[in-house]
Amino acid sequence: MAEVTYRQAVARGIAQEMERDASVVMLGEDIGAAGGVFKTTEGLLDRFGPERVRDTPISEQAIIGAAMGAAMTGLRPVAELMFSDFFGVAWDMVANQVAKMRYMTDGQVALPLVIRTANGGGLRFGAQHSQSVENWAMAIPGLKVVAPSTPADVVGLMAAAIRDPDPVVFCEHKALLADKGEVPDGEHVDELGRARVARTGTDATVVALAAMVPRAVEAAERLAEDGIELEVIDLRSLVPLDVSTVLESVRRTTRLFTVEENPRLCGWGAEIASIVAEEGIYDLDGPIVRITTPHIPLAANPVLEDEQMPSVGRIADTVHRTLRATA
Amino acid sequence: MAETQAQPRHAELGLTDQDVLDMYRAMLLARAVDERMWLMQRAGKIAFIISGQGHEGAQVATTWPLRRNHDWLAPYYRSIASAITFGMTAEDIITAHLAKGDDVSSGGRQMPGHYGGAPYNIVSLSSPVGTQVLHAVGIAMGAWARGEDVVALTSYGEGTANQGEVHEAMNFAGVHRLPVIFVCENNGYAISVPLEKQVGGLSVAARAQGYGFPGVTVDGDDPLACYAAAKEAHERGRRGDGPTLIEARVVRLTSHSSDDDQRRYRDPAEVEALKQQDPLVGFGRQLRELGVLTDELDQQLRAEAKAEINEASRRAEARPEPDVSAAERHVYADGEA
Ligand SMILES: Cc1ncc(C[n+]2csc(CCOP(=O)(O)OP(=O)(O)O)c2C)c(N)n1
Ligand SMILES: [Mg+2]
Numbered sequence: 001m002a003e004v005t006y007r008q009a010v011a012r013g014i015a016q017e018m019e020r021d022a023s024v025v026m027l028g029e030d031i032g033a034a035g036g037v038f039k040t041t042e043g044l045l046d047r048f049g050p051e052r053v054r055d056t057p058i059s060e061q062a063i064i065g066a067a068m069g070a071a072m073t074g075l076r077p078v079a080e081l082m083f084s085d086f087f088g089v090a091w092d093m094v095a096n097q098v099a100k101m102r103y104m105t106d107g108q109v110a111l112p113l114v115i116r117t118a119n120g121g122g123l124r125f126g127a128q129h130s131q132s133v134e135n136w137a138m139a140i141p142g143l144k145v146v147a148p149s150t151p152a153d154v155v156g157l158m159a160a161a162i163r164d165p166d167p168v169v170f171c172e173h174k175a176l177l178a179d180k181g182e183v184p185d186g187e188h189v190d191e192l193g194r195a196r197v198a199r200t201g202t203d204a205t206v207v208a209l210a211a212m213v214p215r216a217v218e219a220a221e222r223l224a225e226d227g228i229e230l231e232v233i234d235l236r237s238l239v240p241l242d243v244s245t246v247l248e249s250v251r252r253t254t255r256l257f258t259v260e261e262n263p264r265l266c267g268w269g270a271e272i273a274s275i276v277a278e279e280g281i282y283d284l285d286g287p288i289v290r291i292t293t294p295h296i297p298l299a300a301n302p303v304l305e306d307e308q309m310p311s312v313g314r315i316a317d318t319v320h321r322t323l324r325a326t327a
Numbered sequence: 328m329a330e331t332q333a334q335p336r337h338a339e340l341g342l343t344d345q346d347v348l349d350m351y352r353a354m355l356l357a358r359a360v361d362e363r364m365w366l367m368q369r370a371g372k373i374a375f376i377i378s379g380q381g382h383e384g385a386q387v388a389t390t391w392p393l394r395r396n397h398d399w400l401a402p403y404y405r406s407i408a409s410a411i412t413f414g415m416t417a418e419d420i421i422t423a424h425l426a427k428g429d430d431v432s433s434g435g436r437q438m439p440g441h442y443g444g445a446p447y448n449i450v451s452l453s454s455p456v457g458t459q460v461l462h463a464v465g466i467a468m469g470a471w472a473r474g475e476d477v478v479a480l481t482s483y484g485e486g487t488a489n490q491g492e493v494h495e496a497m498n499f500a501g502v503h504r505l506p507v508i509f510v511c512e513n514n515g516y517a518i519s520v521p522l523e524k525q526v527g528g529l530s531v532a533a534r535a536q537g538y539g540f541p542g543v544t545v546d547g548d549d550p551l552a553c554y555a556a557a558k559e560a561h562e563r564g565r566r567g568d569g570p571t572l573i574e575a576r577v578v579r580l581t582s583h584s585s586d587d588d589q590r591r592y593r594d595p596a597e598v599e600a601l602k603q604q605d606p607l608v609g610f611g612r613q614l615r616e617l618g619v620l621t622d623e624l625d626q627q628l629r630a631e632a633k634a635e636i637n638e639a640s641r642r643a644e645a646r647p648e649p650d651v652s653a654a655e656r657h658v659y660a661d662g663e664a
Contacts, residue, residue, distance in 0.1 A: 033592035034519030057489040057525045058456060058517055089455055089490070124374040124426070126438035128454035296658045299649075300374070301426035301435035307651045 001184060007177040009151035010040035010116070013158030014078055016187060018048050021076065024162055027054045027063055028080025028116075037082055038118050038177055060086050064093035064115065068101070071113040076162055084119040084133045084171060098167045099142030114161045119147065119171035120211050120261055121309055127297035130174075130305075132261040134209065135268050137169040138238045144192060145238040147171035149213035151181035153236055156190025164192060173210040193240030197249070201229035204255035204319060207246055207272055209235045212259040212310060219315035228323065238268050246272060247280045254285035257319055259310050264292040286326040291318050335617050340555055344619045350391060350550060351614055352628055354383040354607055357408035359636040360417050364424055364439075367640070368585045373424045377440040378581040379405040382512050384606030385545075385575035386482070387412050388553035389510045392561040393480055399466045401450040401459035401481040404440035405512065409482060414447040417639035428649030434657075435649040457483055457490035460509065464496045467505035467564075478564040480557075482510040485574075486517020488531045494538075497572070501538035506564030508557060509535075509572040512547065514579035519592040535572035547577030548606045551613070578604045 004012060018024045026044065028036075032055040035042035045053045056063050060081055067077035081087060087094060094115065101109045121130035137145045144166055148154045154172070161168035198208075199217050208216040213234045220230035231249050235242065250256050256276050258269030269290040276288060291310045299305055333339075337347045357379060364376045379386065386408035390400065393413065400406075400413045407420065419431045420442070426435040431444045432451060443451030450462050463481035470477035487493060488511050500507045511531045515522045522529060535542025541563075545552045553575055560571035578601045582589040589598060602608075614620035 030518045030520060032519070034587075035591065037518065037586065055520045055524055057520070058486045059489050059491065061491050083454075086455055089492075124438065126436060126441070126454065129438060294655060296655050297436075299426075299436040299654060300433075300438040301428070301649050303648050303651060304435060304654045307654045 001182040003180050004151050004183050005177065006151050006154055006172075006179045006181070007038060007040045008042075009154035009183060010158065010172055011042055011044055012183070013155040014041070014162070015044060015047060016155065017159055017162040018044070018052065021162075023074060024076045024078060025052045025054070025070070026078045026080070027056050027067060029056055029058055029063075029082050031055060031080055036080070038172070038174065040172060040177070041080070060090040061093055064090045064098065067113050067115070068093065068098050068111060071111045072101070072109050076112050078114045078116060078162060081115060081117040083129050084117040085128045085131050087117070087133055087136060094137075094143070095140045099140045102166065103142060110165055111167045112165050114158075114168050114170050116170045116172060118174045120173040120175055121298045121305060122175040122211065124300050124302055124305060126300035130298040132210070134169070134171050134238055135262045135266060138268055138271075139266070142167070143239065144168040145171070146192060146236065147173065147210040147238070148236055149173070149176060149210050149234050151179065152183045152188070153190065153196070155183050156188045157192065157236065159187075159189040160192050163189070168192070171210065175211045176214075179214075192237050193242055195236055195242035195245040196234045197231065197245070198234045199230065199232040201231035202253060203229045204257060204323060205231045205233060205246065205249040205253045206257045206259060206315070206319065207233045207235055207269070208259040209238070209268070210261065212261055215310065215312050216259050216315055218312045219319065222312065222316045223320060226320070228320065230319065235268075241271075243275055243279070246276065247283075250276055250280045251283045254283055255323065256284065256288045257322070258290045259315055260290065260292040261309060262293065264290070264295045267292055286322065289318060289322050291315055336551055337617060340551060340558065342554070347614060347617070347619055348628075350387050351610055351620065352632070353387045353412050354408060354550075354610060355628055355632040356417060356635060357383045357387070357411050358607055359632040360411070360420050360639075361407055363421065363636050363640055365585070367421075367424070372644075373439055375439050375585050376424065377404045377584045379407040381514065381578040381580035381601065381605065382547070383408040384550040384610055385510075385512055385547035385553045385577050388550035389482070389508070389557040389573060389575065390480065391554050392558045393478065396448055398477055399448045399450065399463070399479040401463040401466070401479060402442050402452060403456070403459060403483050403487070404442075404452060405484070406442055406482055410442040410447075410449060413449055415442065415444060415449065417636050418642050419444065421639050421643035422646055425643055425646070427643065427646040428653065429646055434653060456487040457493045459483070460493050460496040463507050464500050464505060467500065467507045468503060471503070471505060476565055478506045478508060478561055480508040480510060482512055484517060485511055485513035485515070485522060485531050486520065486525045488534070489525055494534075497535065497538040497570070500570040501540050504567065504569035506567075507570040508560045508564065509570060510557070511572065511574045512577050513574050514577050516579055516583070516593070518583045518587060519589075530574070532572055532574035540570045540572065542572035542574065544574045544576065547575035548604045548609050550606065550610050577606070580605060
C-alpha cells in the first residue's frame with residue numbers, strides 16, 4: 001500500500017490501463033505538457049508520447065465526437081472535459097450520439113470510451129465552473145456514471161471504466177484532488193455498480209457521493225458524540241446503481257438520508273428515495289430526507305457558496321433534528 | 328518641427344494629443360489593476376485571477392472607437408483594459424474580484440475575471456469560453472431589428488476561436504451583415520497549447536473571408552494600428568456593411584492564470600524575450616517620439632494610476648460581504664420586472 005493523492009490516482013489509474021492495453025489513448029485540453037490544469041494527467045505525456053496523449057484545440061464537441069469515432073473503430077479513448085460544466089458545450093455528442101449509438105445500431109457499434117471531467121463545487125469558482133452534473137449524465141440511457149471519493153476508488157474505478165464496453169462518465173471531484181489515501185500495490189481494478197460502506201452504523205443510513213462522502217462521515221463522527229451511529233454509504237457509481245447495498249442497510253437502520261451536492265430538483269437522491277419508498281417501505285421507521293444544495297446555481301463568494309452546499313453542520317443538524325422529531 | 332512635415336500618425340487617425348495620452352493612461356491603470364490583482368491573490372484575498380498583461384494596448388485601442396453607454400462590449404476574462412476603456416472603474420474590478428456583496432458585475436456571484444455590468448453595456452462574461460461571441464451577434468441583430476445604430480464588439484483568444492460557436496457566430500453575422508467587431512487577441516497560447524496545435528492554417532483573420540467579411544491582422548503591440556483597424560470596423564458596422572474580424576497579435580506576459588505555471592511548457596528565455604514587446608513600453612516610446620509624452624509626465628501618470636488603484640483597493644476591501652439571504656435571490660424573476 002502506498003499513499004497517493006486523489007489527483008495522482010487519476011494519472012495512476014489511466015497509466016495502469018495504458019500500460020496493459022495499447023488501444024487506450026487520451027485526448028483533451030492541456031493534458032500533455034501542462035499535465036492537466038488540475039495536474040491529474042501529470043507524467044503521462046512523457047511516459048506514453050504525444051500520439052497517445054493528445055492535446056486538442058479548445059473544441060469540446062470535437063473532443064467527444066472524435067473520441068466516439070475512434071471508439072467505434074477499436075480504440076479505447078479517455079477524453080477529458082476540463083470542467084464538467086462544459087458538458088453543455090458538447091451535450092449533443094454526449095447525450096444524442098455517444099449514449100445512443102449502441103442501441104440505435106441494434107448493438108453493432110460499441111463505444112468503450114471514458115469521459116473524464118472535473119466536477120463539483122467548493123472552490124469559489126461560481127455558477128459555471130462548480131456544478132455537480134452527475135445527475136445530468138444519469139438521466140441519459142446508455143451512459144454509465146461514476147464519481148469516486150477516495151484515491152483507491154479513483155484507480156480501481158478508472159480501470160473498470162476504461163475496460164468497460166460502454167461509455168462511462170467519470171466525475172473527478174475538484175475539492176478532493178489534494179486528499180490522500182492508500183492505494184493497493186500492483187494492478188488494481190474495481191467494479192462499476194458496487195457501493196462501499198464508508199462507515200458502519202445502526203441508527204440511520206446516509207447515502208452520499210464524491211465530496212459529500214467525507215462530509216457525511218464527519219457529520220457521523222459528530223453525531224457519534226451524541227450517541228447516534230450513522231451508516232454512511234458511498235454510492236461511487238450512479239449507473240449502474242447498487243440498490244441492494246442501500247436496501248440492505250436501510251433494513252437494519254430503518255432510516256434513510258441522502259446527501260447531494262447537485263441542485264435539488266431531480267437529484268440522484270430523489271431516485272434513491274423513490275427506490276427505497278417502493279422496495280423498502282416496510283423497513284422504514286421515518287421519513288426519507290434529502291439534504292441537497294437548493295435549486296439554485298452556486299455563487300463564487302465564500303459566504304454564499306458555503307451557505308448553498310450541504311455542510312457537515314447542516315448534515316449533522318438535519319439528521320439529528322429528524323431523528324429526534326420522529327423517534 | 329518643420330511645418331511641411333506630414334501630420335503625426337495619431338493626428339492622421341483623428342486622435343488628439345489628449346486622446347493618445349488618455350489611451351496610455353487607461354493602459355497604465357489596467358496594468359496597475361492587474362498587478363494589484365496578483366498581489367491580492369498571493370495574499371489570499373482573491374481565489375484566482377487571470378491577467379491581461381501584454382494585451383492592454385490592443386484592448387484599449389480596439390475599444391476606443393466604441394461609444395460608451397451606446398455600443399456594446401462582450402469581453403473575455405483578459406479584458407481588464409477593455410472594461411476600463413468602456414467605463415468600469417478600478418474599484419468595480421477589484422470589488423468584483425473580491426466577490427463583495429455589492430459588486431456591480433454580479434453581487435459576489437461570478438468568479439474573478441468575469442467582467443460585466445448593465446450600467447456599462449458590458450455583457451456579463453460566461454465561463455465556457457466563446458459563448459460571448461454569439462451574444463454579441465444577438466445584440467447586433469437586436470439593434471438592427473430595432474433600427475438602432477449600435478455596434479457590438481466581442482473579444483476572445485485564438486484558442487477560443489476554434490469553438491464551433493465562434494464559427495457559427497461569424498457565419499451568422501456574415502449572412503445577416505450584422506454590425507459586429509470580432510477581436511481575436513492572439514497571444515500564441517491557449518493555456519499550455521501553442522498556436523500551431525490550436526489553429527489550423529495559423530491565421531484566425533484568414534477565416535473571415537470564408538464567412539464573407541474582412542479579416543485583418545494587426546500588431547497588438549501597436550495601439551495606433553489597432554485603433555485604425557477598429558475605427559474602420561466600427562464605421563463599416565454603422566454603414567450597414569457588416570462585421571469585421573481583427574486578429575491582434577499580442578503577448579501573454581504572465582502565466583495563463585494564478586493556477587498555472589508557464590515554465591512547465593514554455594521556454595523561460597522565450598518568456599523573458601516577450602518583455603521587449605510589452606505594449607506599455609512600446610506605446611510610451613511611441614508617445615515620446617510623437618512629442619506627446621515626457622519622462623516627467625510619464626512619472627506623473629504612473630503615480631496617478633498607483634494612487635487610483637490604492638484608493639480603489641482600500642474602498643473595495645471595505646465593502647460588505649453579501650448577506651446569506653442573497654444566495655437564493657435572482658434565480659427567477661420573483662415578482663421583479
Ligand atoms: C468551453 C470551455 N473550454 C475550456 C475552458 C478552459 N479554458 C479557459 S481559458 C482557456 C484557454 C483559452 O485560450 P485562448 O482562447 O487562446 O485565450 P487566452 O487565454 O490565451 O487569452 C481554456 C482552455 C473554458 N473556460 N471553456
Ligand atoms: Mg491565447
